[in-house]
Amino acid sequence: xxxxxxxxxRPATLEEAVKMLQNYGxxxxxxxxxxxxxxxxxxRLAQPEILIDIGHIPGMSGMVMENNAIVxxxxxxHHEIASSPIVQKACFLLAETAGQIGDVQVxxxxxxxxxxxxADPAADYPAAMIALDAEIVLTGPEGARSMRAExxxxxxxxxxxxxxxxxxxxxxxxxxxxxxxVYCKAAQGASGFAVCGVAATLTLGNGTIESAGVGITxxxxxxxxxxxxxxxxxGLAPTAxxxxxxxxxxxxxxxxxxxxxxxxxxxxxxxxxxxxxxxAQAAERAKS
Amino acid sequence: MEISLSINGGVRSFDVEPRTLxxxxxxxxxxxxxxxxxxxxxxxxxxxxxxxxxxxxxxxxLAVQADxxxxxxxxxxxENGKLHPxxxxxxxxxxxxxxxxxxxxxxxxxxxxxxxxxxxxEEIRHGIEGNLCRCTGYEHIVDAIQAAAxxxxx
Numbered sequence: 001x002x003x004x005x006x007x008x009x010r011p012a013t014l015e016e017a018v019k020m021l022q023n024y025g026x027x028x029x030x031x032x033x034x035x036x037x038x039x040x041x042x043x044r045l046a047q048p049e050i051l052i053d054i055g056h057i058p059g060m061s062g063m064v065m066e067n068n069a070i071v072x073x074x075x076x077x078h079h080e081i082a083s084s085p086i087v088q089k090a091c092f093l094l095a096e097t098a099g100q101i102g103d104v105q106v107x108x109x110x111x112x113x114x115x116x117x118x119a120d121p122a123a124d125y126p127a128a129m130i131a132l133d134a135e136i137v138l139t140g141p142e143g144a145r146s147m148r149a150e151x152x153x154x155x156x157x158x159x160x161x162x163x164x165x166x167x168x169x170x171x172x173x174x175x176x177x178x179x180x181x182v183y184c185k186a187a188q189g190a191s192g193f194a195v196c197g198v199a200a201t202l203t204l205g206n207g208t209i210e211s212a213g214v215g216i217t218x219x220x221x222x223x224x225x226x227x228x229x230x231x232x233x234x235g236l237a238p239t240a241x242x243x244x245x246x247x248x249x250x251x252x253x254x255x256x257x258x259x260x261x262x263x264x265x266x267x268x269x270x271x272x273x274x275x276x277x278x279x280a281q282a283a284e285r286a287k288s
Numbered sequence: 289m290e291i292s293l294s295i296n297g298g299v300r301s302f303d304v305e306p307r308t309l310x311x312x313x314x315x316x317x318x319x320x321x322x323x324x325x326x327x328x329x330x331x332x333x334x335x336x337x338x339x340x341x342x343x344x345x346x347x348x349x350l351a352v353q354a355d356x357x358x359x360x361x362x363x364x365x366x367e368n369g370k371l372h373p374x375x376x377x378x379x380x381x382x383x384x385x386x387x388x389x390x391x392x393x394x395x396x397x398x399x400x401x402x403x404x405x406x407x408x409x410e411e412i413r414h415g416i417e418g419n420l421c422r423c424t425g426y427e428h429i430v431d432a433i434q435a436a437a438x439x440x441x442x
Contacts, residue, residue: 002309006306006307031350035330035348038348039348108344109344190331
Protein backbone atom coordinates (compact mmCIF):
# COMPACT_ATOMS: atom_id res chain seq x y z
CA UNK A 1 0.00 0.00 0.00
CA UNK A 2 1.79 3.05 -1.30
CA UNK A 3 0.20 6.49 -1.70
CA UNK A 4 -0.29 7.90 -5.18
CA UNK A 5 2.37 10.20 -6.54
CA UNK A 6 2.34 13.51 -4.69
CA UNK A 7 4.40 16.69 -4.36
CA UNK A 8 5.66 17.68 -0.94
CA UNK A 9 6.28 21.10 0.60
CA ARG A 10 7.53 21.98 4.02
CA PRO A 11 6.66 25.56 5.02
CA ALA A 12 8.74 27.13 7.78
CA THR A 13 5.95 29.18 9.35
CA LEU A 14 2.20 29.07 9.84
CA GLU A 15 1.82 32.14 7.62
CA GLU A 16 3.75 30.42 4.85
CA ALA A 17 1.56 27.35 5.21
CA VAL A 18 -1.60 29.46 4.90
CA LYS A 19 -0.15 31.09 1.75
CA MET A 20 0.52 27.67 0.27
CA LEU A 21 -3.08 26.68 0.96
CA GLN A 22 -4.20 29.86 -0.80
CA ASN A 23 -2.02 28.98 -3.79
CA TYR A 24 -2.92 25.33 -4.11
CA GLY A 25 -6.45 25.21 -2.74
CA UNK A 26 -8.19 21.88 -2.75
CA UNK A 27 -5.29 20.18 -4.52
CA UNK A 28 -3.36 20.30 -1.26
CA UNK A 29 -3.69 18.44 2.04
CA UNK A 30 -2.07 19.40 5.31
CA UNK A 31 0.19 16.82 6.91
CA UNK A 32 1.41 16.81 10.50
CA UNK A 33 1.67 13.47 12.32
CA UNK A 34 -0.04 11.81 9.38
CA UNK A 35 -1.92 9.27 11.44
CA UNK A 36 -5.27 10.14 9.97
CA UNK A 37 -4.05 11.24 6.53
CA UNK A 38 -1.49 8.58 5.61
CA UNK A 39 -3.87 5.62 6.02
CA UNK A 40 -6.28 7.44 3.68
CA UNK A 41 -3.53 8.17 1.17
CA UNK A 42 -2.29 4.58 1.28
CA UNK A 43 -5.81 3.25 0.66
CA ARG A 44 -6.07 5.91 -2.08
CA LEU A 45 -9.31 7.17 -0.63
CA ALA A 46 -7.76 10.56 -1.25
CA GLN A 47 -5.18 11.50 -3.84
CA PRO A 48 -4.14 15.10 -3.24
CA GLU A 49 -1.56 16.52 -5.61
CA ILE A 50 0.34 18.29 -2.86
CA LEU A 51 1.17 17.61 0.76
CA ILE A 52 1.96 20.62 2.92
CA ASP A 53 3.91 19.27 5.88
CA ILE A 54 3.33 21.58 8.83
CA GLY A 55 4.83 19.01 11.20
CA HIS A 56 7.98 20.97 11.99
CA ILE A 57 6.63 24.52 12.24
CA PRO A 58 8.06 26.12 15.40
CA GLY A 59 5.60 27.34 18.01
CA MET A 60 2.77 25.04 16.98
CA SER A 61 3.59 22.31 19.46
CA GLY A 62 3.39 22.06 23.21
CA MET A 63 1.15 23.31 26.01
CA VAL A 64 1.10 26.53 28.02
CA MET A 65 -1.18 27.80 30.79
CA GLU A 66 -2.83 31.10 29.94
CA ASN A 67 -5.77 32.86 31.61
CA ASN A 68 -6.94 29.80 33.47
CA ALA A 69 -6.84 27.67 30.34
CA ILE A 70 -4.43 25.22 28.73
CA VAL A 71 -3.44 26.38 25.26
CA UNK A 72 -2.41 23.37 23.20
CA UNK A 73 -0.55 23.73 19.93
CA UNK A 74 -2.09 21.79 17.06
CA UNK A 75 1.05 19.68 16.60
CA UNK A 76 1.06 18.42 20.19
CA UNK A 77 0.97 14.64 20.16
CA HIS A 78 -1.48 12.48 22.06
CA HIS A 79 1.43 11.09 24.06
CA GLU A 80 2.58 14.56 25.09
CA ILE A 81 -0.91 15.43 26.30
CA ALA A 82 -1.52 12.09 28.04
CA SER A 83 1.82 12.20 29.87
CA SER A 84 1.90 15.92 30.70
CA PRO A 85 1.96 16.45 34.50
CA ILE A 86 0.31 19.83 33.91
CA VAL A 87 -2.62 18.33 32.03
CA GLN A 88 -2.93 15.40 34.42
CA LYS A 89 -3.21 17.79 37.34
CA ALA A 90 -5.27 20.62 35.84
CA CYS A 91 -7.53 18.68 33.49
CA PHE A 92 -7.36 14.95 34.06
CA LEU A 93 -10.21 14.26 31.64
CA LEU A 94 -8.09 15.53 28.76
CA ALA A 95 -5.07 13.38 29.68
CA GLU A 96 -7.37 10.41 30.14
CA THR A 97 -8.85 10.94 26.68
CA ALA A 98 -5.46 11.30 24.96
CA GLY A 99 -4.22 8.14 26.68
CA GLN A 100 -7.06 6.09 25.20
CA ILE A 101 -6.44 7.03 21.57
CA GLY A 102 -5.07 4.28 19.34
CA ASP A 103 -1.97 2.62 20.75
CA VAL A 104 1.46 3.69 21.97
CA GLN A 105 2.93 4.24 18.53
CA VAL A 106 -0.14 6.10 17.29
CA UNK A 107 -0.04 8.38 20.34
CA UNK A 108 3.64 9.11 19.66
CA UNK A 109 2.88 10.48 16.19
CA UNK A 110 -0.76 11.52 16.08
CA UNK A 111 -1.53 15.17 16.87
CA UNK A 112 -4.52 16.85 18.49
CA UNK A 113 -4.89 19.28 15.60
CA UNK A 114 -4.83 16.53 13.03
CA UNK A 115 -7.31 14.42 14.92
CA UNK A 116 -9.77 17.29 15.41
CA UNK A 117 -9.48 18.54 11.82
CA UNK A 118 -9.98 15.02 10.48
CA ALA A 119 -13.18 14.79 12.56
CA ASP A 120 -13.66 11.06 12.49
CA PRO A 121 -17.13 10.55 14.00
CA ALA A 122 -15.67 7.87 16.29
CA ALA A 123 -12.58 9.80 17.41
CA ASP A 124 -12.03 10.32 21.14
CA TYR A 125 -10.95 13.98 21.43
CA PRO A 126 -14.17 15.58 20.13
CA ALA A 127 -16.20 14.30 23.10
CA ALA A 128 -13.68 15.75 25.54
CA MET A 129 -13.45 19.06 23.70
CA ILE A 130 -17.22 19.49 23.86
CA ALA A 131 -17.55 18.46 27.51
CA LEU A 132 -14.72 20.82 28.50
CA ASP A 133 -16.07 23.81 26.52
CA ALA A 134 -12.85 24.01 24.52
CA GLU A 135 -12.27 26.62 21.84
CA ILE A 136 -10.77 25.59 18.51
CA VAL A 137 -8.51 28.22 16.97
CA LEU A 138 -8.36 28.46 13.17
CA THR A 139 -5.73 30.58 11.43
CA GLY A 140 -6.37 31.83 7.91
CA PRO A 141 -5.27 34.61 5.57
CA GLU A 142 -7.15 37.19 7.66
CA GLY A 143 -5.72 36.00 10.96
CA ALA A 144 -7.11 33.78 13.67
CA ARG A 145 -10.66 33.11 14.80
CA SER A 146 -11.91 30.72 17.42
CA MET A 147 -15.09 28.78 17.89
CA ARG A 148 -16.62 26.52 20.48
CA ALA A 149 -15.86 22.86 19.93
CA GLU A 150 -19.53 21.89 19.76
CA UNK A 151 -19.97 24.15 16.73
CA UNK A 152 -16.82 22.86 15.06
CA UNK A 153 -17.94 19.31 14.28
CA UNK A 154 -20.53 19.44 11.51
CA UNK A 155 -20.67 15.83 10.38
CA UNK A 156 -18.56 12.80 9.63
CA UNK A 157 -15.17 14.19 8.55
CA UNK A 158 -16.77 17.62 8.21
CA UNK A 159 -15.81 20.64 10.26
CA UNK A 160 -16.32 24.38 10.31
CA UNK A 161 -12.87 24.94 8.77
CA UNK A 162 -13.36 27.03 5.66
CA UNK A 163 -11.15 27.98 2.74
CA UNK A 164 -7.52 28.33 3.61
CA UNK A 165 -7.68 27.97 7.35
CA UNK A 166 -5.41 25.81 9.48
CA UNK A 167 -6.40 24.48 12.89
CA UNK A 168 -3.57 26.08 14.85
CA UNK A 169 -4.38 25.53 18.52
CA UNK A 170 -6.96 24.48 21.06
CA UNK A 171 -7.86 26.38 24.23
CA UNK A 172 -9.15 24.18 27.04
CA UNK A 173 -10.55 26.00 30.10
CA UNK A 174 -9.28 24.48 33.34
CA UNK A 175 -12.24 23.02 35.23
CA UNK A 176 -12.89 24.80 38.57
CA UNK A 177 -12.06 23.15 41.87
CA UNK A 178 -14.85 20.84 42.93
CA UNK A 179 -14.96 19.37 39.42
CA UNK A 180 -14.44 15.82 38.29
CA UNK A 181 -14.04 14.62 34.73
CA VAL A 182 -14.01 11.25 33.00
CA TYR A 183 -13.60 9.88 29.51
CA CYS A 184 -14.64 6.29 28.90
CA LYS A 185 -15.74 4.33 25.88
CA ALA A 186 -17.10 1.14 24.46
CA ALA A 187 -14.23 0.59 22.05
CA GLN A 188 -14.42 -1.25 18.77
CA GLY A 189 -12.39 -4.39 19.39
CA ALA A 190 -9.85 -4.21 16.59
CA SER A 191 -9.37 -0.48 16.01
CA GLY A 192 -10.04 0.90 19.48
CA PHE A 193 -12.23 3.62 17.98
CA ALA A 194 -15.29 4.54 20.05
CA VAL A 195 -18.53 2.77 19.26
CA CYS A 196 -19.69 5.04 22.05
CA GLY A 197 -17.34 7.38 23.89
CA VAL A 198 -18.50 9.69 26.67
CA ALA A 199 -16.66 12.62 28.20
CA ALA A 200 -18.34 13.97 31.32
CA THR A 201 -17.43 16.73 33.70
CA LEU A 202 -19.35 17.66 36.83
CA THR A 203 -18.84 20.62 39.11
CA LEU A 204 -20.26 20.19 42.59
CA GLY A 205 -21.07 22.85 45.17
CA ASN A 206 -22.83 22.31 48.49
CA GLY A 207 -23.56 18.73 47.55
CA THR A 208 -25.39 19.53 44.33
CA ILE A 209 -24.41 19.71 40.68
CA GLU A 210 -23.62 23.31 39.72
CA SER A 211 -22.80 22.44 36.15
CA ALA A 212 -22.39 19.41 33.94
CA GLY A 213 -20.67 18.94 30.59
CA VAL A 214 -21.33 15.85 28.50
CA GLY A 215 -19.80 15.21 25.06
CA ILE A 216 -20.53 12.01 23.17
CA THR A 217 -18.64 10.53 20.23
CA UNK A 218 -19.10 7.47 18.06
CA UNK A 219 -22.87 7.44 18.41
CA UNK A 220 -23.98 9.96 15.78
CA UNK A 221 -22.60 11.39 12.53
CA UNK A 222 -20.62 13.91 14.55
CA UNK A 223 -19.66 14.26 18.20
CA UNK A 224 -22.32 16.21 20.08
CA UNK A 225 -23.21 17.83 23.37
CA UNK A 226 -25.90 15.96 25.30
CA UNK A 227 -27.79 19.11 26.23
CA UNK A 228 -30.75 17.31 27.75
CA UNK A 229 -28.52 15.29 30.07
CA UNK A 230 -26.74 18.43 31.24
CA UNK A 231 -30.04 20.25 31.84
CA UNK A 232 -31.53 17.31 33.70
CA UNK A 233 -28.64 17.29 36.17
CA UNK A 234 -28.43 20.97 37.05
CA GLY A 235 -29.14 21.67 40.71
CA LEU A 236 -29.60 18.03 41.68
CA ALA A 237 -27.55 15.91 44.04
CA PRO A 238 -25.24 13.50 42.15
CA THR A 239 -27.11 10.41 43.29
CA ALA A 240 -27.19 7.18 41.30
CA UNK A 241 -30.89 7.69 40.66
CA UNK A 242 -30.55 11.26 39.39
CA UNK A 243 -27.65 10.26 37.17
CA UNK A 244 -29.56 7.33 35.70
CA UNK A 245 -32.60 9.48 34.99
CA UNK A 246 -30.49 12.14 33.28
CA UNK A 247 -28.39 9.63 31.32
CA UNK A 248 -31.56 8.23 29.74
CA UNK A 249 -31.54 11.38 27.58
CA UNK A 250 -28.04 10.74 26.17
CA UNK A 251 -29.16 10.07 22.62
CA UNK A 252 -32.41 12.08 22.60
CA UNK A 253 -31.13 14.74 20.25
CA UNK A 254 -29.42 12.59 17.63
CA UNK A 255 -30.09 10.00 15.00
CA UNK A 256 -27.66 7.21 15.98
CA UNK A 257 -25.38 5.60 13.42
CA UNK A 258 -25.99 2.07 12.32
CA UNK A 259 -23.12 -0.08 11.07
CA UNK A 260 -21.39 -3.43 11.24
CA UNK A 261 -20.47 -2.95 14.89
CA UNK A 262 -23.71 -1.71 16.39
CA UNK A 263 -27.29 -1.04 15.41
CA UNK A 264 -28.83 2.36 16.06
CA UNK A 265 -30.80 0.93 18.96
CA UNK A 266 -27.71 -0.59 20.50
CA UNK A 267 -25.83 2.69 20.16
CA UNK A 268 -28.72 4.45 21.91
CA UNK A 269 -28.42 1.92 24.70
CA UNK A 270 -24.63 2.31 24.85
CA UNK A 271 -24.99 6.09 25.06
CA UNK A 272 -27.35 5.76 28.01
CA UNK A 273 -25.22 3.22 29.88
CA UNK A 274 -21.83 4.81 29.27
CA UNK A 275 -23.13 8.29 30.04
CA UNK A 276 -24.37 6.95 33.36
CA UNK A 277 -21.02 5.34 34.10
CA UNK A 278 -19.08 8.45 33.12
CA UNK A 279 -21.26 10.71 35.26
CA ALA A 280 -21.10 8.42 38.28
CA GLN A 281 -17.32 8.29 38.11
CA ALA A 282 -17.09 12.04 37.47
CA ALA A 283 -19.13 12.61 40.62
CA GLU A 284 -16.74 10.40 42.59
CA ARG A 285 -13.76 12.32 41.27
CA ALA A 286 -15.43 15.64 41.99
CA LYS A 287 -15.87 14.64 45.62
CA SER A 288 -12.28 13.47 46.10
CA MET B 289 13.56 14.82 -2.85
CA GLU B 290 16.92 14.71 -1.05
CA ILE B 291 16.73 13.69 2.57
CA SER B 292 19.30 12.67 5.12
CA LEU B 293 18.72 10.89 8.37
CA SER B 294 20.66 8.98 10.95
CA ILE B 295 20.02 5.25 10.80
CA ASN B 296 21.47 3.24 13.67
CA GLY B 297 24.02 5.95 14.33
CA GLY B 298 25.23 6.57 10.78
CA VAL B 299 23.98 9.54 8.74
CA ARG B 300 22.81 8.56 5.28
CA SER B 301 21.34 10.48 2.38
CA PHE B 302 18.71 9.33 -0.05
CA ASP B 303 16.82 10.69 -3.03
CA VAL B 304 13.22 9.60 -2.46
CA GLU B 305 9.80 10.19 -3.91
CA PRO B 306 7.65 12.05 -1.34
CA ARG B 307 5.22 9.13 -1.24
CA THR B 308 7.90 6.66 -0.11
CA LEU B 309 7.07 5.14 3.26
CA UNK B 310 9.79 5.02 5.87
CA UNK B 311 9.51 1.24 6.08
CA UNK B 312 10.27 0.92 2.37
CA UNK B 313 13.22 3.28 2.66
CA UNK B 314 14.63 1.20 5.49
CA UNK B 315 14.12 -2.14 3.77
CA UNK B 316 14.64 -1.37 0.10
CA UNK B 317 17.08 1.57 0.11
CA UNK B 318 18.99 1.05 3.35
CA UNK B 319 18.85 -2.75 3.09
CA UNK B 320 17.69 -3.18 6.68
CA UNK B 321 15.14 -5.93 6.31
CA UNK B 322 14.81 -6.57 10.04
CA UNK B 323 11.95 -4.07 9.97
CA UNK B 324 9.00 -6.15 8.84
CA UNK B 325 5.95 -5.22 6.81
CA UNK B 326 2.71 -6.97 7.70
CA UNK B 327 -0.65 -5.21 7.95
CA UNK B 328 0.38 -1.90 6.36
CA UNK B 329 -2.55 -0.26 8.14
CA UNK B 330 -1.02 1.04 11.40
CA UNK B 331 -2.48 -1.89 13.27
CA UNK B 332 0.04 -4.69 13.82
CA UNK B 333 3.24 -2.91 14.85
CA UNK B 334 5.60 -5.27 12.96
CA UNK B 335 7.21 -2.25 11.27
CA UNK B 336 7.89 -0.41 14.53
CA UNK B 337 11.18 1.49 14.71
CA UNK B 338 12.40 4.20 17.05
CA UNK B 339 12.34 7.69 15.54
CA UNK B 340 14.02 10.27 17.74
CA UNK B 341 13.61 7.80 20.58
CA UNK B 342 9.88 7.26 20.05
CA UNK B 343 8.34 4.02 18.82
CA UNK B 344 6.57 4.65 15.51
CA UNK B 345 4.95 2.44 12.92
CA UNK B 346 7.18 3.03 9.93
CA UNK B 347 4.42 2.08 7.48
CA UNK B 348 2.64 5.24 8.59
CA UNK B 349 5.52 7.69 8.35
CA LEU B 350 6.70 9.13 5.05
CA ALA B 351 10.44 8.93 4.53
CA VAL B 352 10.45 12.69 3.96
CA GLN B 353 8.94 13.15 7.43
CA ALA B 354 11.99 11.37 8.85
CA ASP B 355 14.35 13.87 7.20
CA UNK B 356 16.83 14.90 9.90
CA UNK B 357 15.60 12.31 12.38
CA UNK B 358 17.50 9.62 14.24
CA UNK B 359 16.08 6.22 13.44
CA UNK B 360 16.91 3.01 15.27
CA UNK B 361 15.95 -0.34 13.75
CA UNK B 362 16.34 -3.78 15.25
CA UNK B 363 19.75 -3.99 13.54
CA UNK B 364 20.92 -1.04 15.62
CA UNK B 365 19.93 -2.31 19.04
CA UNK B 366 22.93 -4.53 19.78
CA GLU B 367 26.08 -2.65 20.71
CA ASN B 368 29.55 -3.86 19.67
CA GLY B 369 28.20 -7.31 18.93
CA LYS B 370 26.54 -7.60 22.33
CA LEU B 371 22.80 -8.18 22.22
CA HIS B 372 20.49 -5.74 24.03
CA PRO B 373 19.03 -7.21 27.26
CA UNK B 374 15.64 -7.37 25.52
CA UNK B 375 17.11 -9.43 22.70
CA UNK B 376 18.82 -11.70 25.21
CA UNK B 377 15.64 -12.20 27.20
CA UNK B 378 13.36 -12.75 24.19
CA UNK B 379 15.81 -15.54 23.37
CA UNK B 380 16.04 -16.82 26.93
CA UNK B 381 12.32 -16.70 27.74
CA UNK B 382 11.13 -17.91 24.34
CA UNK B 383 9.44 -14.59 23.62
CA UNK B 384 9.00 -15.56 19.99
CA UNK B 385 7.95 -18.41 17.81
CA UNK B 386 7.81 -17.40 14.15
CA UNK B 387 9.67 -14.18 14.90
CA UNK B 388 7.76 -11.96 12.52
CA UNK B 389 6.50 -9.54 15.17
CA UNK B 390 9.72 -9.68 17.17
CA UNK B 391 11.70 -6.69 15.84
CA UNK B 392 8.74 -4.36 16.32
CA UNK B 393 7.86 -5.93 19.64
CA UNK B 394 11.39 -5.46 20.96
CA UNK B 395 11.63 -1.84 19.84
CA UNK B 396 8.28 -1.01 21.43
CA UNK B 397 9.49 -2.75 24.59
CA UNK B 398 12.71 -0.71 24.46
CA UNK B 399 10.70 2.49 24.53
CA UNK B 400 8.44 1.12 27.25
CA UNK B 401 11.43 0.42 29.49
CA UNK B 402 12.90 3.81 28.74
CA UNK B 403 9.72 5.50 29.96
CA UNK B 404 9.18 3.11 32.85
CA UNK B 405 12.14 1.10 34.10
CA UNK B 406 10.04 -1.05 36.43
CA UNK B 407 6.74 -1.79 34.70
CA UNK B 408 4.07 -4.02 36.21
CA UNK B 409 2.69 -6.89 34.17
CA GLU B 410 -0.38 -4.78 33.40
CA GLU B 411 1.77 -1.85 32.29
CA ILE B 412 3.73 -4.15 29.98
CA ARG B 413 0.56 -5.59 28.46
CA HIS B 414 -0.82 -2.08 27.98
CA GLY B 415 2.55 -0.89 26.63
CA ILE B 416 2.63 -3.45 23.82
CA GLU B 417 -1.01 -2.94 22.83
CA GLY B 418 0.14 -1.68 19.44
CA ASN B 419 2.06 -4.84 18.57
CA LEU B 420 0.27 -8.01 17.56
CA CYS B 421 1.74 -11.49 18.00
CA ARG B 422 -0.16 -14.44 16.59
CA CYS B 423 2.05 -17.20 18.01
CA THR B 424 2.96 -16.75 21.62
CA GLY B 425 -0.21 -15.63 23.34
CA TYR B 426 2.04 -12.87 24.76
CA GLU B 427 2.88 -14.74 27.98
CA HIS B 428 6.53 -15.27 27.15
CA ILE B 429 6.83 -11.83 25.64
CA VAL B 430 5.68 -10.30 28.91
CA ASP B 431 8.11 -12.56 30.79
CA ALA B 432 10.96 -11.50 28.52
CA ILE B 433 10.25 -7.80 28.98
CA GLN B 434 10.03 -8.20 32.75
CA ALA B 435 13.32 -10.11 32.81
CA ALA B 436 15.01 -7.53 30.60
CA ALA B 437 13.79 -4.74 32.90
CA UNK B 438 15.41 -6.55 35.82
CA UNK B 439 18.65 -7.04 33.84
CA UNK B 440 18.79 -3.39 32.85
CA UNK B 441 18.61 -2.27 36.47
CA UNK B 442 21.65 -4.32 37.46
